Amino acid sequence: MVTNCSEALAATAVACTDIDFDVVVTAERAGYYKPDPRPYEQALAELRMTANRCVFVAGSAYDLFGASKIGLPTFWHDRIGIEPPPNIPEPLAHAGRCTRCSTWYARANQSRAKEADLSVKLFALTCGRLTGDLGRLMEGGEGRTELPIPAYLIEHPKGRVLFDTGMHPDCQHDPAARVGAGITKLFSFDFRPGEEVSARLAAIDRDPAKIDVIVNSHFHFDHVGGNALIPNATMVVQRREWEAGMDPESAALRGFNRADFDLGHKVVQIDGEHDLFGDASVVCLPTHGHTPGHQSLRVRLASGDVVLAADACYFCRTLREQRLPQRVYDRQAMLDSLDRLARLEAAGARIFFGHDGEFWKSVPQAPAAIT
Numbered sequence: 001m002v003t004n005c006s007e008a009l010a011a012t013a014v015a016c017t018d019i020d021f022d023v024v025v026t027a028e029r030a031g032y033y034k035p036d037p038r039p040y041e042q043a044l045a046e047l048r049m050t051a052n053r054c055v056f057v058a059g060s061a062y063d064l065f066g067a068s069k070i071g072l073p074t075f076w077h078d079r080i081g082i083e084p085p086p087n088i089p090e091p092l093a094h095a096g097r098c099t100r101c102s103t104w105y106a107r108a109n110q111s112r113a114k115e116a117d118l119s120v121k122l123f124a125l126t127c128g129r130l131t132g133d134l135g136r137l138m139e140g141g142e143g144r145t146e147l148p149i150p151a152y153l154i155e156h157p158k159g160r161v162l163f164d165t166g167m168h169p170d171c172q173h174d175p176a177a178r179v180g181a182g183i184t185k186l187f188s189f190d191f192r193p194g195e196e197v198s199a200r201l202a203a204i205d206r207d208p209a210k211i212d213v214i215v216n217s218h219f220h221f222d223h224v225g226g227n228a229l230i231p232n233a234t235m236v237v238q239r240r241e242w243e244a245g246m247d248p249e250s251a252a253l254r255g256f257n258r259a260d261f262d263l264g265h266k267v268v269q270i271d272g273e274h275d276l277f278g279d280a281s282v283v284c285l286p287t288h289g290h291t292p293g294h295q296s297l298r299v300r301l302a303s304g305d306v307v308l309a310a311d312a313c314y315f316c317r318t319l320r321e322q323r324l325p326q327r328v329y330d331r332q333a334m335l336d337s338l339d340r341l342a343r344l345e346a347a348g349a350r351i352f353f354g355h356d357g358e359f360w361k362s363v364p365q366a367p368a369a370i371t
């Protein structure tokens with residue numbers, strides 16, 4: 001924290017938060033008023049950080065002068081709700097967008113998380129493809145479209161995580177027997193032996209039995225079917241999704257098959273946002289709407305944030321043009337989730353769309369890591 005006040009006042013302010021600041025630099029201690037870059041330089045020196053690895057959350061527009069002089073990327077937190085003067089240096093993001101303290105804190109904390117994250121790795125695994133009518137998947141769409149079925153491996157010093165697991169291998173031979181004729185009428189399956197999630201992991205020398213956590217975005221067959229191949233993981237799912245899946249009536253309505261997810265894994269049911277490792281590097285984000293408890297995953301890489309949207313956003317155009325699929329569980333909730341993704345993107349995150357074939361061509365596949 002860099003603050004334009006006395007040591008005593010800063011100590012009082014720090015005591016009012018539950019934030020464990022590594023470094024507090026006050027104007028009094030630095031001997032310079034905040035529009036000067038030196039307090040920021042002092043803070044960086046004490047953090048042993050370079051400006052380009054940090055983010056500064058400015059509480060007043062005037063703070064931007066000092067920070068910008070040393071190239072410190074800045075979010076402006078609109079603390080007191082006044083229009084900024086016209087001549088301030090442009091902040092990287094207007095953190096007036098941060099309406100929640102946790103978002104603000106996550107950004108303020110980014111420099112620390114980034115340090116931990118240098119060792120967080122993200123890999124994309126393609127577990128088959130489906131082809132279906134674009135019009136069903138996106139309002140106004142025409143023709144057929146091929147949908148990649150992604151799963152992601154995240155390697156963190158404290159554990160290995162899969163985000164979604166693709167389809168059950170039975171879909172390689174007789175998809176109708178596994179998912180029902182209703183679904184095979186809508187989609188043609190292109191899913192071959194060797195493309196199931198366990199084989200994809202084995203191909204990059206990762207043992208499926210050594211995956212610690214599965215985060216399922218939701219319980220549709222193309223996201224949870226491979227859970228059966230990952231025997232020792234703990235599942236982390238939104239409580240609402242779990243409850244919808246375990247209730248026979250709502251499971252039938254949503255097209256959930258209990259055989260995909262009720263397999264004896266240890267299950268952690270979460271409500272809303274959930275930080276998997278406690279360092280803000282891998283965080284479940286509720287993006288309900290597609291299903292009752294859909295969630296996305298934010299992964300903080302050294303290069304910045306990646307948000308694995310899953311079916312909160314099938315395609316790039318879903319986000320850009322707000323074109324929803326024909327069938328959703330809760331239309332308004334889905335629009336709210338799209339808004340959230342748009343805000344994350346505006347703040348610098350890269351959004352990874354759920355089933356966008358064009359987008360998918362730009363995503364490096366394992367064993368290459370996403371950087």
Ligand SMILES: [Zn+2]
Pocket residue numbers: 220222223311354355
């Ligand atoms: Zn899907």
